Amino acid sequence: MAKRVAARHSVFAAILRSVVVRQTVMVCALAVVAYLAVWWVFSDEEEPSPTTQAFLTDYSKVEKGSCVRFTGPGENDQGVTVIDCQGGKAALKVGTVLTETSGECPRGDYKVLRDTRHNAALCLLPNAARGDCFELDTEDLQRSVVSKFDCSAPRVNVQVVDVAGESCPETAEFGVPYEEMTLCLRRVR
Template structure:
Protein backbone atom coordinates (compact mmCIF):
# COMPACT_ATOMS: atom_id res chain seq x y z
CA UNK A 1 0.00 0.00 0.00
CA UNK A 2 2.92 2.37 0.55
CA UNK A 3 3.97 2.25 -3.09
CA UNK A 4 0.85 4.00 -4.53
CA UNK A 5 1.21 6.85 -1.98
CA UNK A 6 4.89 7.39 -2.87
CA UNK A 7 4.09 7.32 -6.58
CA UNK A 8 1.33 9.92 -6.17
CA UNK A 9 3.60 12.06 -3.99
CA UNK A 10 6.42 12.09 -6.59
CA UNK A 11 3.95 12.99 -9.37
CA UNK A 12 2.66 15.95 -7.34
CA UNK A 13 6.21 17.04 -6.52
CA UNK A 14 7.15 16.99 -10.21
CA UNK A 15 4.09 19.06 -11.11
CA UNK A 16 4.89 21.63 -8.40
CA UNK A 17 8.57 21.86 -9.55
CA UNK A 18 7.40 22.39 -13.16
CA UNK A 19 5.03 25.17 -12.14
CA UNK A 20 7.74 26.86 -10.04
CA UNK A 21 10.23 26.75 -12.93
CA UNK A 22 7.68 28.22 -15.37
CA UNK A 23 6.81 31.01 -12.92
CA UNK A 24 10.48 31.86 -12.40
CA UNK A 25 11.11 31.99 -16.15
CA UNK A 26 8.01 34.14 -16.67
CA UNK A 27 9.07 36.60 -13.95
CA UNK A 28 12.56 36.91 -15.52
CA UNK A 29 11.13 37.52 -19.01
CA UNK A 30 8.74 40.15 -17.70
CA UNK A 31 11.53 41.88 -15.77
CA UNK A 32 13.71 42.09 -18.90
CA UNK A 33 10.79 43.43 -20.95
CA UNK A 34 9.95 46.02 -18.29
CA UNK A 35 13.59 47.17 -18.18
CA UNK A 36 13.67 47.48 -21.99
CA UNK A 37 10.46 49.51 -22.11
CA UNK A 38 11.66 51.79 -19.30
CA UNK A 39 15.02 52.33 -21.01
CA UNK A 40 13.27 53.13 -24.31
CA UNK A 41 10.90 55.61 -22.66
CA UNK A 42 13.65 57.44 -20.77
CA UNK A 43 16.26 57.53 -23.54
CA UNK A 44 16.51 60.56 -25.80
CA UNK A 45 14.88 60.70 -29.22
CA UNK A 46 18.17 60.44 -31.11
CA UNK A 47 18.95 57.06 -29.54
CA UNK A 48 15.45 55.76 -30.38
CA UNK A 49 15.68 56.68 -34.04
CA UNK A 50 18.70 54.94 -35.55
CA UNK A 51 17.94 56.42 -38.97
CA UNK A 52 18.59 59.90 -37.48
CA UNK A 53 21.94 58.95 -35.95
CA UNK A 54 24.83 58.12 -38.25
CA UNK A 55 28.25 56.85 -37.23
CA UNK A 56 30.87 59.17 -38.74
CA UNK A 57 33.99 57.25 -39.76
CA UNK A 58 35.24 59.47 -42.58
CA UNK A 59 35.62 63.08 -41.43
CA UNK A 60 36.02 64.27 -45.03
CA UNK A 61 32.33 63.42 -45.61
CA UNK A 62 31.11 65.46 -42.62
CA UNK A 63 28.90 68.46 -43.20
CA UNK A 64 29.32 71.89 -41.66
CA UNK A 65 26.58 72.69 -39.13
CA UNK A 66 25.83 69.09 -38.11
CA UNK A 67 26.05 68.14 -34.46
CA UNK A 68 28.08 65.21 -33.18
CA UNK A 69 28.71 63.28 -30.00
CA UNK A 70 31.57 61.02 -29.03
CA UNK A 71 30.76 57.31 -29.01
CA UNK A 72 33.04 56.37 -26.14
CA UNK A 73 32.98 57.36 -22.51
CA UNK A 74 35.29 60.26 -23.22
CA UNK A 75 36.60 62.28 -26.12
CA UNK A 76 38.93 59.78 -27.72
CA UNK A 77 39.09 58.27 -31.18
CA UNK A 78 36.27 55.76 -30.74
CA UNK A 79 34.42 57.77 -33.35
CA UNK A 80 31.62 60.27 -33.66
CA UNK A 81 27.91 59.95 -34.23
CA UNK A 82 25.96 62.62 -36.11
CA UNK A 83 22.94 63.59 -34.00
CA UNK A 84 20.06 66.05 -34.02
CA UNK A 85 21.24 69.51 -32.96
CA UNK A 86 18.05 70.04 -30.94
CA UNK A 87 18.78 67.04 -28.66
CA UNK A 88 20.00 67.63 -25.12
CA UNK A 89 23.21 65.68 -25.73
CA UNK A 90 24.24 67.75 -28.76
CA UNK A 91 27.09 69.71 -27.20
CA UNK A 92 29.35 69.97 -30.27
CA UNK A 93 28.73 71.21 -33.80
CA UNK A 94 30.96 70.96 -36.87
CA UNK A 95 32.13 74.47 -37.70
CA UNK A 96 34.47 73.60 -40.58
CA UNK A 97 35.58 70.46 -42.42
CA UNK A 98 39.23 70.61 -43.48
CA UNK A 99 40.24 68.74 -46.64
CA UNK A 100 43.57 67.68 -45.13
CA UNK A 101 44.97 67.06 -41.66
CA UNK A 102 47.49 69.87 -41.84
CA UNK A 103 44.82 72.47 -42.58
CA UNK A 104 44.07 75.23 -40.10
CA UNK A 105 40.69 76.06 -38.62
CA UNK A 106 39.37 79.56 -39.29
CA UNK A 107 39.65 82.25 -36.61
CA UNK A 108 38.44 80.86 -33.33
CA UNK A 109 38.81 78.53 -30.37
CA UNK A 110 37.86 75.27 -32.09
CA UNK A 111 38.30 71.75 -30.81
CA UNK A 112 40.16 70.00 -33.65
CA UNK A 113 39.79 66.30 -34.47
CA UNK A 114 42.06 64.78 -37.09
CA UNK A 115 41.26 61.72 -39.24
CA UNK A 116 44.56 60.13 -40.30
CA UNK A 117 42.94 57.43 -42.48
CA UNK A 118 41.09 59.93 -44.68
CA UNK A 119 43.45 62.92 -44.32
CA UNK A 120 40.76 65.24 -43.01
CA UNK A 121 40.04 67.24 -39.87
CA UNK A 122 37.02 68.72 -38.13
CA UNK A 123 36.86 72.07 -36.40
CA UNK A 124 34.25 71.67 -33.63
CA UNK A 125 32.57 74.39 -31.61
CA UNK A 126 29.94 74.28 -28.87
CA UNK A 127 26.36 73.85 -30.11
CA UNK A 128 25.13 76.83 -28.14
CA UNK A 129 22.13 79.11 -27.94
CA UNK A 130 21.36 81.82 -25.43
CA UNK A 131 20.55 80.24 -22.06
CA UNK A 132 22.43 76.95 -22.66
CA UNK A 133 24.78 75.78 -19.90
CA UNK A 134 28.06 73.92 -20.36
CA UNK A 135 30.96 72.40 -18.56
CA UNK A 136 34.04 73.45 -20.49
CA UNK A 137 37.51 74.83 -19.92
CA UNK A 138 37.34 78.35 -21.28
CA UNK A 139 41.13 78.66 -21.11
CA UNK A 140 41.83 75.62 -23.34
CA UNK A 141 38.84 74.52 -25.40
CA UNK A 142 41.04 72.18 -27.47
CA UNK A 143 41.77 70.00 -24.43
CA UNK A 144 38.44 70.59 -22.74
CA UNK A 145 35.64 68.07 -22.60
CA UNK A 146 32.61 70.03 -23.84
CA UNK A 147 29.40 68.87 -22.16
CA UNK A 148 25.96 70.46 -22.23
CA UNK A 149 23.85 70.14 -19.07
CA UNK A 150 20.71 71.44 -17.46
CA UNK A 151 21.69 74.74 -15.84
CA UNK A 152 21.02 73.35 -12.34
CA UNK A 153 23.61 70.57 -12.76
CA UNK A 154 26.58 70.86 -10.39
CA UNK A 155 29.13 70.39 -13.22
CA UNK A 156 28.02 73.52 -15.12
CA UNK A 157 30.61 76.29 -15.08
CA UNK A 158 29.44 78.65 -17.88
CA UNK A 159 26.16 79.86 -19.33
CA UNK A 160 25.65 81.34 -22.80
CA UNK A 161 24.32 84.89 -22.50
CA UNK A 162 24.41 85.51 -26.22
CA UNK A 163 25.71 84.58 -29.64
CA UNK A 164 26.90 87.81 -31.23
CA UNK A 165 28.17 88.80 -34.65
CA UNK A 166 30.69 91.24 -33.19
CA UNK A 167 30.77 92.24 -29.53
CA UNK A 168 29.16 90.59 -26.52
CA UNK A 169 26.56 92.19 -24.23
CA UNK A 170 27.65 93.76 -20.94
CA UNK A 171 26.62 90.75 -18.80
CA UNK A 172 29.10 88.51 -20.66
CA UNK A 173 32.31 87.88 -18.76
CA UNK A 174 34.15 86.47 -21.75
CA UNK A 175 33.75 86.02 -25.47
CA UNK A 176 34.96 82.97 -27.35
CA UNK A 177 35.54 83.91 -31.00
CA UNK A 178 34.62 81.79 -34.01
CA UNK A 179 34.40 82.65 -37.68
CA UNK A 180 31.30 84.77 -38.12
CA UNK A 181 30.27 84.82 -34.45
CA UNK A 182 31.36 85.21 -30.85
CA UNK A 183 30.05 82.96 -28.10
CA UNK A 184 29.30 85.21 -25.11
CA UNK A 185 29.60 83.46 -21.74
CA UNK A 186 29.29 84.19 -18.06
CA UNK A 187 30.79 82.04 -15.33
CA UNK A 188 28.27 80.17 -13.20
CA UNK A 189 30.56 78.65 -10.56
Protein backbone atom coordinates in the same frame (compact mmCIF):
# COMPACT_ATOMS: atom_id res chain seq x y z
CA MET B 1 -4.03 -0.53 0.10
CA ALA B 2 -0.57 -0.30 -1.39
CA LYS B 3 -2.12 0.48 -4.78
CA ARG B 4 -4.25 3.22 -3.24
CA VAL B 5 -1.23 4.81 -1.56
CA ALA B 6 0.76 4.50 -4.77
CA ALA B 7 -2.10 6.12 -6.73
CA ARG B 8 -2.41 8.95 -4.20
CA HIS B 9 1.35 9.37 -4.24
CA SER B 10 1.33 9.44 -8.06
CA VAL B 11 -1.45 12.09 -8.11
CA PHE B 12 0.30 14.11 -5.41
CA ALA B 13 3.60 13.90 -7.34
CA ALA B 14 1.86 15.07 -10.54
CA ILE B 15 0.28 18.01 -8.71
CA LEU B 16 3.59 18.87 -7.09
CA ARG B 17 5.39 18.74 -10.48
CA SER B 18 2.69 20.95 -11.99
CA VAL B 19 3.06 23.50 -9.19
CA VAL B 20 6.87 23.44 -9.45
CA VAL B 21 6.74 23.92 -13.23
CA ARG B 22 4.30 26.82 -12.88
CA GLN B 23 6.44 28.43 -10.19
CA THR B 24 9.56 28.01 -12.31
CA VAL B 25 7.86 29.56 -15.32
CA MET B 26 6.55 32.41 -13.15
CA VAL B 27 9.99 33.05 -11.63
CA CYS B 28 11.60 33.07 -15.10
CA ALA B 29 8.94 35.46 -16.44
CA LEU B 30 9.39 37.77 -13.45
CA ALA B 31 13.17 37.67 -13.90
CA VAL B 32 12.83 38.73 -17.54
CA VAL B 33 10.43 41.55 -16.58
CA ALA B 34 12.79 42.69 -13.80
CA TYR B 35 15.77 42.64 -16.18
CA LEU B 36 13.89 44.71 -18.77
CA ALA B 37 12.76 47.17 -16.09
CA VAL B 38 16.33 47.63 -14.81
CA TRP B 39 17.65 47.99 -18.37
CA TRP B 40 15.00 50.61 -19.16
CA VAL B 41 15.69 52.61 -15.99
CA PHE B 42 19.47 52.66 -16.49
CA SER B 43 19.53 53.06 -20.27
CA ASP B 44 20.49 56.52 -21.51
CA GLU B 45 17.21 58.00 -22.67
CA GLU B 46 18.84 61.07 -24.18
CA GLU B 47 20.97 59.15 -26.61
CA PRO B 48 19.58 58.90 -30.13
CA SER B 49 18.55 55.53 -31.44
CA PRO B 50 21.23 53.50 -33.27
CA THR B 51 19.57 54.30 -36.60
CA THR B 52 20.44 58.00 -36.15
CA GLN B 53 24.10 57.34 -35.31
CA ALA B 54 26.92 56.78 -37.77
CA PHE B 55 30.55 56.03 -36.95
CA LEU B 56 32.91 57.66 -39.45
CA THR B 57 36.67 57.30 -39.69
CA ASP B 58 36.86 59.65 -42.69
CA TYR B 59 36.31 63.19 -41.36
CA SER B 60 35.74 64.52 -44.88
CA LYS B 61 32.40 62.67 -44.94
CA VAL B 62 31.04 64.57 -41.91
CA GLU B 63 28.63 67.36 -42.86
CA LYS B 64 28.70 70.92 -41.55
CA GLY B 65 26.07 71.33 -38.82
CA SER B 66 26.26 67.67 -37.72
CA CYS B 67 26.84 66.89 -34.06
CA VAL B 68 29.62 64.48 -33.14
CA ARG B 69 30.80 62.50 -30.15
CA PHE B 70 34.19 61.01 -29.28
CA THR B 71 36.17 60.36 -26.10
CA GLY B 72 38.89 62.51 -24.62
CA PRO B 73 41.10 65.24 -26.05
CA GLY B 74 43.43 63.06 -28.15
CA GLU B 75 40.97 61.79 -30.75
CA ASN B 76 42.72 62.65 -34.02
CA ASP B 77 42.60 59.90 -36.66
CA GLN B 78 40.29 57.74 -34.57
CA GLY B 79 36.87 58.50 -35.97
CA VAL B 80 33.78 60.23 -34.67
CA THR B 81 30.19 59.20 -34.15
CA VAL B 82 27.64 61.50 -35.79
CA ILE B 83 24.70 61.88 -33.40
CA ASP B 84 21.38 63.71 -33.20
CA CYS B 85 21.95 67.36 -32.24
CA GLN B 86 18.77 67.35 -30.13
CA GLY B 87 20.16 64.72 -27.74
CA GLY B 88 21.34 65.89 -24.35
CA LYS B 89 24.82 64.44 -24.91
CA ALA B 90 25.40 66.32 -28.20
CA ALA B 91 28.02 68.78 -26.96
CA LEU B 92 29.96 69.47 -30.18
CA LYS B 93 28.79 70.58 -33.60
CA VAL B 94 30.75 70.73 -36.86
CA GLY B 95 31.26 74.38 -37.82
CA THR B 96 33.44 73.69 -40.86
CA VAL B 97 34.92 70.67 -42.65
CA LEU B 98 38.41 71.40 -44.00
CA THR B 99 39.64 69.55 -47.08
CA GLU B 100 43.26 69.59 -45.86
CA THR B 101 44.68 68.71 -42.47
CA SER B 102 46.92 71.77 -42.66
CA GLY B 103 43.92 74.04 -43.31
CA GLU B 104 42.92 76.77 -40.87
CA CYS B 105 39.49 77.10 -39.30
CA PRO B 106 37.63 80.35 -39.96
CA ARG B 107 37.38 83.03 -37.27
CA GLY B 108 36.73 81.47 -33.89
CA ASP B 109 38.00 79.36 -31.04
CA TYR B 110 37.33 75.94 -32.56
CA LYS B 111 38.33 72.52 -31.32
CA VAL B 112 40.13 71.01 -34.31
CA LEU B 113 40.27 67.30 -35.13
CA ARG B 114 42.67 66.31 -37.90
CA ASP B 115 42.36 63.19 -40.07
CA THR B 116 45.76 62.68 -41.72
CA ARG B 117 44.69 59.43 -43.44
CA HIS B 118 41.99 61.23 -45.44
CA ASN B 119 43.58 64.73 -45.44
CA ALA B 120 40.63 66.39 -43.73
CA ALA B 121 39.91 68.24 -40.49
CA LEU B 122 36.85 69.23 -38.47
CA CYS B 123 36.39 72.63 -36.85
CA LEU B 124 34.11 71.95 -33.87
CA LEU B 125 32.21 74.38 -31.67
CA PRO B 126 29.87 73.82 -28.73
CA ASN B 127 26.35 72.72 -29.73
CA ALA B 128 24.80 75.49 -27.67
CA ALA B 129 21.46 77.17 -27.19
CA ARG B 130 20.42 79.81 -24.68
CA GLY B 131 20.36 78.30 -21.18
CA ASP B 132 22.61 75.28 -21.93
CA CYS B 133 25.36 74.51 -19.41
CA PHE B 134 28.82 73.13 -20.19
CA GLU B 135 32.04 72.04 -18.64
CA LEU B 136 34.78 73.44 -20.85
CA ASP B 137 38.08 75.21 -20.55
CA THR B 138 37.29 78.71 -21.78
CA GLU B 139 41.01 79.53 -21.95
CA ASP B 140 41.91 76.61 -24.24
CA LEU B 141 38.96 75.05 -26.07
CA GLN B 142 41.34 73.02 -28.26
CA ARG B 143 42.60 70.98 -25.30
CA SER B 144 39.30 71.03 -23.43
CA VAL B 145 36.94 68.09 -23.23
CA VAL B 146 33.63 69.83 -23.99
CA SER B 147 30.73 68.27 -22.07
CA LYS B 148 27.10 69.37 -21.85
CA PHE B 149 25.33 68.82 -18.52
CA ASP B 150 22.19 69.70 -16.64
CA CYS B 151 22.85 73.12 -15.07
CA SER B 152 22.70 71.69 -11.54
CA ALA B 153 25.63 69.32 -12.20
CA PRO B 154 28.70 70.09 -10.09
CA ARG B 155 31.04 69.94 -13.13
CA VAL B 156 29.32 72.82 -14.95
CA ASN B 157 31.47 75.95 -15.19
CA VAL B 158 29.72 78.06 -17.89
CA GLN B 159 26.16 78.75 -19.02
CA VAL B 160 25.08 80.06 -22.41
CA VAL B 161 23.45 83.49 -21.99
CA ASP B 162 22.82 83.96 -25.71
CA VAL B 163 23.88 82.86 -29.17
CA ALA B 164 24.25 86.24 -30.85
CA GLY B 165 24.95 87.43 -34.36
CA GLU B 166 27.81 89.66 -33.29
CA SER B 167 27.88 91.30 -29.85
CA CYS B 168 26.77 89.80 -26.54
CA PRO B 169 24.25 91.29 -24.13
CA GLU B 170 25.46 92.87 -20.88
CA THR B 171 24.42 89.78 -18.90
CA ALA B 172 27.23 87.81 -20.57
CA GLU B 173 30.66 87.87 -18.92
CA PHE B 174 32.46 87.07 -22.16
CA GLY B 175 31.88 86.06 -25.75
CA VAL B 176 33.50 83.36 -27.86
CA PRO B 177 33.38 84.44 -31.52
CA TYR B 178 32.85 82.04 -34.39
CA GLU B 179 32.43 82.56 -38.12
CA GLU B 180 28.62 82.83 -38.09
CA MET B 181 27.86 83.63 -34.44
CA THR B 182 29.17 84.63 -31.03
CA LEU B 183 28.63 82.32 -28.08
CA CYS B 184 27.82 84.53 -25.08
CA LEU B 185 28.72 82.89 -21.76
CA ARG B 186 28.73 83.52 -18.04
CA ARG B 187 30.74 81.66 -15.43
CA VAL B 188 28.70 79.42 -13.13
CA ARG B 189 31.36 78.43 -10.58
